[in-house]
Amino acid sequence: MIGLLPDRLYRDRRIAWAAFGVLAVLLIALPFLVEAGLGRTWVRILDFAMLYVMLALGLNIVVGFAGLLDLGYVAFYAVGAYFYAILASPQFGLHLPFWALLPMGAGIACLFGVLLGAPTLRLRGDYLAIVTLGFGEIIRIFLNNLNAPVNVTNGPQGINMIDPVRIGGHALTRPIEILGVQISGPHAHYYLFLGLTLLVIFAAIRLQHSRIGRAWAAIREDEVAAEAMGIHTRNVKLLAFAMGATFGGLGGGLFAAFQGFVSPESFTLMESIMILCMVVLGGMGHIPGVILGAVLLTMLPEALRYVGPLQQELIGRVAVDPSDLRMLLFGVALVLVMLFRPQGLWPSSMRARELRPDNPDQVRQEQESLYDAER
Amino acid sequence: MDVLLQQLINGLILGSLYALVALGYTMVYGILELINFAHGEIVMVGAMVSVSVLAALTAAGVPVALALPLALAAAVVVCVVTGVLVERIAYRPLRNAPRLAPLITAIGVSIVLQNLAMIFWGRQYLSFPPVIEVRVYDVLGATVSNIQILILVVAALTMGGLLLLVNRTRLGRAMRATAQNREVAGLMGVDVNRVIAATFIVGSALAAVAGLLIASYYGIAHYNMGFILGLKAFSAAVLGGIGNIPGALLGGLLLGVIESLGAGYIGDLTGGFLGSHYQDIFAFLILILVLTFRPSGLLGERVADRA
Amino acid sequence: MTPSAERDGGGGGEPLLAARAVTKRFGGLTALSEVSLTVQVGEIVGLIGPNGAGKTTLFNCFTGLYHPSAGTVHLEGRPLAGLKPHAVAALGLARTFQNIRLFANMSVLENVMVGRHVRTRAGVLGAVLRGPRTRAEERSIRERSLDLLDGVGLGGRADQLARHLPYGDQRRLEIARALATEPKLLALDEPAAGMNHTETAALKGLLETIRGRGVTLLLIEHDVRLMMDLCDRVAVLDYGRKIADGPPEQVQRDPAVIEAYLGAGAA
Known part of the structure; x- marks a missing residue:
């Protein structure tokens, strides 16, 4: 009987693995193809795309898997980035090794996630969203102002000359020749980020199809029933929050080392919203969708830069600054997706309709929080 | 000069502005249980419209006594239209969706409004035309300007008008009934859609007034002024008890005073470790603390009792 | 009310579930008033009563969704006071919901x-x-x-x-x-609601099989015939009070029960 049943979980995983294999081959050649076709700037953009895939997958654990809206995700990204920047730059003259700091930064971000989540996770969804947003703003205000009386963050100027990633004494920012092939800084970072991204994807897939992943999904579907079935909802939600924060911190460390410079400007609410857009647009809870969303939204603004020259050609002047247009389009896209395709561009076939209000009972249940009834 | 009194007065004036904006949040929340995230942007639109109309009119030689009401009227019209459109496009289709869906569209709408304003008015600050000659009065060692007094008076009148509307009119009764229980109100013959639209109209009109006053308070208007302002006003509404109109007034005034006193004294309190640029932190701290420890706010009834 | 206080209710041995004088108030409304109920290992106990009698409220008090305003609930002698639903489930009390609460978008x-x-x-x-x-x-x-x-x-x-x-x-x-969840006690809130005769009969067989595997059952149900056929014991709630508790035949003849169900004079 068991053997005859179509084995969805395992089949899903196999498809994912097969896609993985084909993609991996393509992805190895990608930076060279891109450089040949579009120039080296686009290799850097590729690097950022990888970074955002990691961040979006982290947020997806919180928003997509567990159904908790986190609008302050960038705070954890900032914690990871500044942790590395402070301990590996001339700011304090400390130059601790990248490979030690990266996991530590992720750990610190995780700790922040727990500290924020522990008191607030019993809040209803929209309240939680606002509280996380407030937390993100608080972190940014501190980054902006912690340059006095002791100069920790260097205020709005940010921290410069951050140590690059080193592999076996070789700084990744310098070009190197391997087997007669020139590997530039962006190329090397691409392979590093690709490797880490694959690890993150692997972890996310395994988490989703695990005991914990099912508990997250159960909480997202019906918190009261999940609790009644023996799931310690507060702890399991906290776990989602902590995992998301860990991924955020990891991304932050990579960002600081790659960019060589961090400032509060990189960690505004808009950044949180952008990462949320990647998750929502791609397809909340569906890993391939989230990856697609992250890649698309990293590329789109770069592509929109060509809108300037295009206007020049068509109407003889730049009527609308392309970077202005870019945010406008994001806003429009968010509204349209929620209205017409709430499940995202590439939803999972199983859970295609969780955000569609076609079941009033379910909606009502979602609106009652666990202990509301008693308060 | 008495610093404490001065900070109190500043806080009160700032707080009355927060209260005006907080009312918009609390009214919509009371009726739809929706955080109208875009409300701060409506205030921004009000500020931008009133400043640019006022500037245009005074430049054309229209006397101030006429230009000011005209600017306000223009702001009210634009804000109301924007507010109603936002409700129609972004909220109404999602009225029975899970909570997070309208919150996400609201964020989208905020981004759209902000960027439209940026494209329309540009990135630079619009300055409030110096139509009123500033006079400063001395009150018990603190100073108050005539503009500040005007702000306080207009804010008080507006809020008084709102209280009358809610407590004394048919529309107000329908609003209160809808806030109590939307379904029952519908069964009792209240046109719920009309009430919701009316709530957005009233809230947006308040936002227009607030926009004008805030622009005159700071002397400037800017396309991204709405976001932080909206967040603070929302914090004020939460502090007072979201959904509760007197609560929004109290929360707004309290937040204004706390911010103003806090900014004045935070340096002394922390031994110079934190300076006055941390002013913005108070609203968020209050927001987090209130939501964590007393989600019903100071005056709020227990929201869940209704369910 | 201590855990070691005397135990009432049917049969000997330590009861699996023992509720003592459970009262639940919501503001001014008293939904449950000093309801005591015991369930012995291996029993099938039914809980009946008119709509709004407090049956589901009692379930919620057992499973940690509500906390009683007064009174105690013990499972295998362990107090459930202050335990959250997940902890109650871990101790061996699982439940179903009257308004089905499945994880709709999961398989x-x-x-x-x-x-x-x-x-x-x-x-x-x-x-x-x-x-x-x-x-x-x-x-x-x-x-x-x-x-x-x-x-x-x-x-x-x-x-x-x-x-x-x-x-x-x-x-x-x-x-x-x-x-x-491997419950010792399975609490079912109207399991036959919306089922036709065939389905109800199948359900009865299923519940008997479950009991046969050593799971004790407590159920709320409106289908009187199912209750009479299935239950070893039936307790009746009316206006938040327990008005009867005993074997089905006895409860069926109880004048207080008849009045509660059919109104005065119908007996």
Whole structure:
């Protein structure tokens, strides 16, 4: 009987693995193809795309898997980035090794996630969203102002000359020749980020199809029933929050080392919203969708830069600054997706309709929080 | 000069502005249980419209006594239209969706409004035309300007008008009934859609007034002024008890005073470790603390009792 | 009211569930007033009463969803006071819901697998590394869940979304999910609601099988015939008070019960 049943979980995983294999081959050649076709700037953009895939997958654990809206995700990204920047730059003259700091930064971000989540996770969804947003703003205000009386963050100027990633004494920012092939800084970072991204994807897939992943999904579907079935909802939600924060911190460390410079400007609410857009647009809870969303939204603004020259050609002047247009389009896209395709561009076939209000009972249940009834 | 009194007065004036904006949040929340995230942007639109109309009119030689009401009227019209459109496009289709869906569209709408304003008015600050000659009065060692007094008076009148509307009119009764229980109100013959639209109209009109006053308070208007302002006003509404109109007034005034006193004294309190640029932190701290420890706010009834 | 106080109710031995003078007030409304109820190991106990009598409220007080305003509830002699629902489930009391609360967008199988959560251990690290122990645990979760689905007759629907099941199947899936938590006591809130005669008869067989496997049952139900056929003992609630408790035949003849159900004069 068991053997005859179509084995969805395992089949899903196999498809994912097969896609993985084909993609991996393509992805190895990608930076060279891109450089040949579009120039080296686009290799850097590729690097950022990888970074955002990691961040979006982290947020997806919180928003997509567990159904908790986190609008302050960038705070954890900032914690990871500044942790590395402070301990590996001339700011304090400390130059601790990248490979030690990266996991530590992720750990610190995780700790922040727990500290924020522990008191607030019993809040209803929209309240939680606002509280996380407030937390993100608080972190940014501190980054902006912690340059006095002791100069920790260097205020709005940010921290410069951050140590690059080193592999076996070789700084990744310098070009190197391997087997007669020139590997530039962006190329090397691409392979590093690709490797880490694959690890993150692997972890996310395994988490989703695990005991914990099912508990997250159960909480997202019906918190009261999940609790009644023996799931310690507060702890399991906290776990989602902590995992998301860990991924955020990891991304932050990579960002600081790659960019060589961090400032509060990189960690505004808009950044949180952008990462949320990647998750929502791609397809909340569906890993391939989230990856697609992250890649698309990293590329789109770069592509929109060509809108300037295009206007020049068509109407003889730049009527609308392309970077202005870019945010406008994001806003429009968010509204349209929620209205017409709430499940995202590439939803999972199983859970295609969780955000569609076609079941009033379910909606009502979602609106009652666990202990509301008693308060 | 008495610093404490001065900070109190500043806080009160700032707080009355927060209260005006907080009312918009609390009214919509009371009726739809929706955080109208875009409300701060409506205030921004009000500020931008009133400043640019006022500037245009005074430049054309229209006397101030006429230009000011005209600017306000223009702001009210634009804000109301924007507010109603936002409700129609972004909220109404999602009225029975899970909570997070309208919150996400609201964020989208905020981004759209902000960027439209940026494209329309540009990135630079619009300055409030110096139509009123500033006079400063001395009150018990603190100073108050005539503009500040005007702000306080207009804010008080507006809020008084709102209280009358809610407590004394048919529309107000329908609003209160809808806030109590939307379904029952519908069964009792209240046109719920009309009430919701009316709530957005009233809230947006308040936002227009607030926009004008805030622009005159700071002397400037800017396309991204709405976001932080909206967040603070929302914090004020939460502090007072979201959904509760007197609560929004109290929360707004309290937040204004706390911010103003806090900014004045935070340096002394922390031994110079934190300076006055941390002013913005108070609203968020209050927001987090209130939501964590007393989600019903100071005056709020227990929201869940209704369910 | 101490745990060692005298025990009332049917039969000897320590009761599996012992509720003593449970009172629940919501503001000014008293939903339950000093309700005592015991359930012995191996029994099937029915809880009946008119709508609004407080049956579901009592269930909620047992399962940690509500906390009684006064009175105590013990499971196998252990007090449930202050325990959250997940802790109650871990102690061996599982439930179903009157207004079916499945995980609508998860598969039928996954719904049951969630029920295994409380009896399994794998954490984040286990999930990511998936060592031999985690793999073995996952396998046992699946096998156990599939068995349970077969047991309630849903073996062929394991891969469908829970929301796509017909109503009666959804009720049975809730039972399978609750059984997956390995309860000692299974509390069912109107399991036959919305079922036709055939389905109800099948349900009766299912519940007897479940009892045969050593699970004690407590159920709320409006189908009087099912209750009379199935239950060893029936307790009746009316306006938040217990007005009768005993074997079905006896309760059926109880004038207080007849009055509560049919109104005065109908007897």
